[in-house]
Each structure stands twice: as C-alpha cells, then as structure tokens.
Amino acid sequence: MSTSIAPLTQHPLWAALQAQALRLDEEGPSIAQLLRADPERAKRFSASAGGVFMDYSKHLLTEEILAQLLQLAEAAELPAAIDAMFTGEAVNNTEQRAALHVALRSPYANTPQERLAQDTLARMERFVAAVQSGEWTGHDGHRIRDVVNLGIGGSDLGPAMAYAALGAFHHEQVRCHFVSNVDPLHLECTLAKLNPATTLLVIASKTFTTLETMLNAKAARQWLLQGGVSEDQLHRHCVAVSANLAKAASFGIAPELVFPLWDWVGGRYSLWSAIGLPVALGTSMAHFRALLSGAHAMDEHFRHAPLERNLPTLLALLAFWYVDFWGAQSQVILPYAQPLHLFPAFLQQLDMESLGKQVRKDGAYLDTNSGAIVWGSAGTNGQHSFHQLLHQGTHLIPADFIAVAHSHSANREMHEQLLANCFAQSQALMNGKTPEQAEQELHKQGLSSAEAQALAPHKAIPGNRPSTTLVLDALTPSSLGALIALYEHKVFAHSVLLGINAFDQWGVELGKELSTNVYSAISAPEPCARFDASTNALINRVRHE
Numbered sequence: 001m002s003t004s005i006a007p008l009t010q011h012p013l014w015a016a017l018q019a020q021a022l023r024l025d026e027e028g029p030s031i032a033q034l035l036r037a038d039p040e041r042a043k044r045f046s047a048s049a050g051g052v053f054m055d056y057s058k059h060l061l062t063e064e065i066l067a068q069l070l071q072l073a074e075a076a077e078l079p080a081a082i083d084a085m086f087t088g089e090a091v092n093n094t095e096q097r098a099a100l101h102v103a104l105r106s107p108y109a110n111t112p113q114e115r116l117a118q119d120t121l122a123r124m125e126r127f128v129a130a131v132q133s134g135e136w137t138g139h140d141g142h143r144i145r146d147v148v149n150l151g152i153g154g155s156d157l158g159p160a161m162a163y164a165a166l167g168a169f170h171h172e173q174v175r176c177h178f179v180s181n182v183d184p185l186h187l188e189c190t191l192a193k194l195n196p197a198t199t200l201l202v203i204a205s206k207t208f209t210t211l212e213t214m215l216n217a218k219a220a221r222q223w224l225l226q227g228g229v230s231e232d233q234l235h236r237h238c239v240a241v242s243a244n245l246a247k248a249a250s251f252g253i254a255p256e257l258v259f260p261l262w263d264w265v266g267g268r269y270s271l272w273s274a275i276g277l278p279v280a281l282g283t284s285m286a287h288f289r290a291l292l293s294g295a296h297a298m299d300e301h302f303r304h305a306p307l308e309r310n311l312p313t314l315l316a317l318l319a320f321w322y323v324d325f326w327g328a329q330s331q332v333i334l335p336y337a338q339p340l341h342l343f344p345a346f347l348q349q350l351d352m353e354s355l356g357k358q359v360r361k362d363g364a365y366l367d368t369n370s371g372a373i374v375w376g377s378a379g380t381n382g383q384h385s386f387h388q389l390l391h392q393g394t395h396l397i398p399a400d401f402i403a404v405a406h407s408h409s410a411n412r413e414m415h416e417q418l419l420a421n422c423f424a425q426s427q428a429l430m431n432g433k434t435p436e437q438a439e440q441e442l443h444k445q446g447l448s449s450a451e452a453q454a455l456a457p458h459k460a461i462p463g464n465r466p467s468t469t470l471v472l473d474a475l476t477p478s479s480l481g482a483l484i485a486l487y488e489h490k491v492f493a494h495s496v497l498l499g500i501n502a503f504d505q506w507g508v509e510l511g512k513e514l515s516t517n518v519y520s521a522i523s524a525p526e527p528c529a530r531f532d533a534s535t536n537a538l539i540n541r542v543r544h545e
C-alpha cells in the first residue's frame with residue numbers, strides 16, 4: 001500500500017462534490033423530500049452486519065453523491081489499506097508498528113500475533129475461573145468480591161464502557177470499579193466502600209509509566225498494606241496488564257501476574273486484549289469471548305464486504321462528507337440505551353485521538369479538516385439538555401442514534417417509550433417545522449395574528465439535519481463487540497480518506513512534559529516565577545506554603 005497517495009482534494013470529484021453539497025444546501029431536495037420521492041430509499045440506504053442494522057437514509061445524500069464518495073474511497077486506496085492493516089503492515093508509520101487489534105479477536109491461531117492472543121486468553125480464562133469460583137482468595141482466605149481497575153485512556157475507557165454496557169451479564173459475586181483520574185478523590189471515594197481483604201487491583205497500563213495510573217497504583221497499594229495485607233501477600237490482591245514487564249516487575253508485580261500486551265495493539269484499541277480482564281472478571285470469560293466474536297464478525301465484514309455495503313466505510317464516508325463538504329465541526333453520538341451511557345466517552349478517545357491530526361502520513365499538512373469533535377450522551381437525557389442546539393442552533397451536527405430493539409428489562413412500555421423518543425428525535429431533526437406551520441399552530445391555539453407572527457420564528461425548527469440510526473437486536477456481548485468494531489473500523493477508514501495515521505497520538509505528549517515542570521513548581525518551597533505571568537499566578541494561588 002502506498003503511503004503517498006495524493007490528497008483527495010486534488011481528485012477531480014472533489015470540486016464536483018463541493019458543488020453537489022452547495023446545490024443540495026441551497027436548492028434541495030431536502031432529506032424529507034428525498035425520502036418522499038423514493039419509496040425504496042429507506043431500504044436502499046440501509047445495511048447490516050454482525051447483528052448491527054444501519055439506516056443511513058436520513059442524510060443529505062443522493063445515489064450520485066454516494067457513488068462519487070465511494071470513488072474517492074477507491075482513489076484513497078481504501079481496500080488496499082484495509083488489507084495492509086489486517087496483514088500486519090506497519091500502518092502506524094510514525095512508530096513503525098502494525099495495528100493488529102483484529103488479531104486479538106480472531107478465532108484462528110495462524111499468525112504469531114493470533115497465537116499470543118490465544119495464549120493470553122487461555123491465561124485469562126484460568127485466572128477468571130479461579131477468581132469467580134473462589135479458588136483464588138485474598139490474603140485471609142476470603143473470596144474476591146471487588147475488582148478495581150487502575151488505568152486511564154485506552155486502559156480504562158474501553159473496559160469501563162463495556163462493563164457498564166453488559167450490566168445484564170454481570171457476575172453475581174464479583175463487582176468491578178474503574179479508577180482513572182489522578183484526582184485522589186476518585187480512588188479514595190471508590191476504595192472507601194471496599195474491603196482490602198476481598199479486593200483485587202488490576203493495574204492496567206500498556207507502558208506502565210503513565211503518571212495517573214502509577215500514582216493510583218501506589219496509593220491503592222498503600223491502602224492494601226494499611227488494610228492488613230502484608231507485603232508478602234500483596235500478590236493475592238494485585239495483578240497487572242502491561243507491555244512493559246520490566247516496569248511492572250520494578251513495581252513489585254511478579255511476571256506470572258502480569259498479563260501481556262504488545263506494541264502492535266494501540267491503547268484505544270486494546271479492550272480485546274487482557275485490558276479487557278475486568279470485563280471478563282465482572283461478567284464471565286464466555287461473555288468476553290462472545291464480545292470478541294462479535295467484533296470478529298464485524299472484522300470479516302469490513303475486510304470482505306464491497307465498499308458500497310460496508311458499514312464502517314459508509315459511516316466514514318458520511319463523517320468525511322459532512323466535515324469536509326458541509327463544514328460540520330462535530331458529531332453527536334446518542335445511544336438510546338442507558339447501559340451504553342459511557343459509549344460517547346469511549347468514542348471520543350477512539351475517534352479524536354485517532355483523527356485529531358494536522359499532517360498526513362507523508363508529513364504534508366492536511367488541506368482538509370481532521371476528524372470531528374465527538375460528543376454526546378445517553379438518550380433521552382440529552383433531549384432535556386443539549387438537543388435544543390441540535391434542533392434550533394446554527395450548527396450542522398450529524399447525529400448517530402443507537403437503539404436496541406429488545407431490552408433486558410421486562411418493562412415493555414418504558415422501553416417502547418425510549419425507542420419512540422429515539423425515532424421521533426431523528427424525525428424531528430429531519431422534518432423540522434416551518435415558520436408557517438408554527439404560525440398556523442399558534443392561530444389554532446387562539447393567538448391573534450400579530451401574536452402568532454411574533455412567536456412563530458421562535459417556534460420554527462429548520463430541519464433537514466442528518467442522522468444515522470444504528471439498531472442492535474439486543475445489547476449482548478456479541479452485538480456490543482460488533483458495534484465497537486464498527487466504530488474502530490470507521491475511524492480507520494476515515495483516516496485513510498484523510499491520508500493520516502490513526503494509530504499514533506503525539507499531541508498528548510506536550511501536556512505530559514509540561515506537567516512535570518509545573519508539578520515541581522507547585523510542590524517547591526518558594527513561590528513560582530519561572531513561567532509566564534498567568535501560570536505563575538495560578539501556581540502561587542494554589543501552592544501550600
């Protein structure tokens with residue numbers, strides 16, 4: 001696969017697509033008109049894979065535009081890029097690494113990476129069985145009741161999200177907790193409810209150097225010691241997941257208690273590795289394996305389905321279309337499923353750490369926009385908060401709705417209300433309400449013409465706002481795996497369209513470097529005068545004399 005493909009802005013279709021976007025915006029047809037004009041549109045603009053159904057008919061998109069976007073994907077050599085990722089080429093070119101998270105969920109053992117993954121799964125299986133059966137106990141013989149994952153970023157967001165999403169599959173005896181922030185209150189509030197004798201720490205850090213995790217691990221270790229666990233029994237309460245065995249060992253974790261990770265797995269793509277250990281401990285190994293197989297089904301689809309029916313590719317093209325041709329700056333993620341309430345936060349890291357880049361793989365500055373700002377929260381809560389801006393604000397914000405057909409709750413009425421709200425929101429975004437309609441309604445309510453005219457602009461809703469709706473049949477480990485993999489591959493496909501590296505994250509390093517200097521100033525005995533006036537004043541305000 002070539003690393004120096006010309007930017008898509010140089011492709012003849014770029015200008016054609018710009019003209020199409022302008023025409024659609026100024027002259028229409030609107031999304032609602034497109035749907036009315038074509039009774040087959042909802043059917044044609046939908047696809048499914050791995051148990052995920054995707055309706056993308058409510059978009060500012062025609063057959064012709066989609067065909068042209070697909071041609072751009074071909075011009076960006078997306079099929080070759082997909083192949084390169086799956087076959088372990090160094091697609092992370094700035095670190096000369098493969099990105100083989102797909103090997104972690106492969107059922108085969110054909111490659112060295114697949115074999116390492118299988119061996120680790122077998123180790124996890126034995127450990128999970130021992131903890132869940134009570135064979136693995138704490139220092140005084142009591143079974144483990146609470147697992148505390150100490151990790152941040154990819155070593156926290158994935159497992160925390162998946163554990164929450166799989167609430168219906170939680171183990172009866174083992175509960176999981178996730179501590180990520182270096183704010184000591186995060187750890188202290190979590191540990192305050194727990195008993196050291198029945199608690200297992202999982203120190204999850206690919207590098208085993210991340211400041212937040214190291215400080216949390218040190219403080220949690222102290223909590224164990226103060227709680228009656230002796231040094232020589234710490235191993236019963238503390239395991240690690242890391243690619244850095246030496247650092248884990250110097251922290252005092254024996255090699256047999258370190259579950260491995262490898263440099264070919266990016267942090268934000270690591271849920272499928274032993275980083276998922278808390279998910280397995282808090283549900284079961286069988287559920288964890290089902291999560292992997294759901295993701296694998298999506299991998300197979302991404303690798304083999306033609307681009308025009310390829311869900312991750314379609315999602316990527318839609319994101320690209322709005323960011324680069326409509327000026328959209330953000331993408332809202334709206335799971336209408338409370339168990340998925342952490343999904344937007346997980347996607348923020350996945351998408352923004354992967355696509356928040358200003359240069360292409362060859363080092364040339366992007367002449368397109370990078371990925372969008374990803375945000376959102378669980379519906380229906382957002383409807384009573386930020387949806388106002390989606391409906392009447394001046395920004396174009398494409399929305400991804402995620403619905404679940406069959407709930408784990410027996411309360412059918414409430415679940416159907418949830419679904420109704422989800423579909424009504426996408427309808428409202430699309431249809432809006434014209435000032436004339438608003439005025440008529442106000443008339444009917446008995447307002448005078450003058451009153452109705454004055455109020456109508458406030459009640460009018462522009463509509464024509466695009467959305468995708470994803471529907472899972474049920475929220476199971478397998479469908480969750482497929483959903484996450486769908487977005488992972490969307491991000492990769494989007495990176496290929498932009499020509500950027502989705503697997504590095506150099507931008508986060510500067511803040512880490514500077515915080516070391518700032519920390520030494522905050523903790524120094526004398527007032528700070530070494531930085532800019534603003535930073536000095538802030539430091540001196542919080543310093544303890």
Ligand code: F6P
Nearest residue numbers: 153154155205206207210267508
């Ligand atoms: O600071 C960003 C980051 O490097 C993420 O990419 C990563 O997921 C996170 O920190 C945690 O890193 P580690 O697992 O090495 O502690």
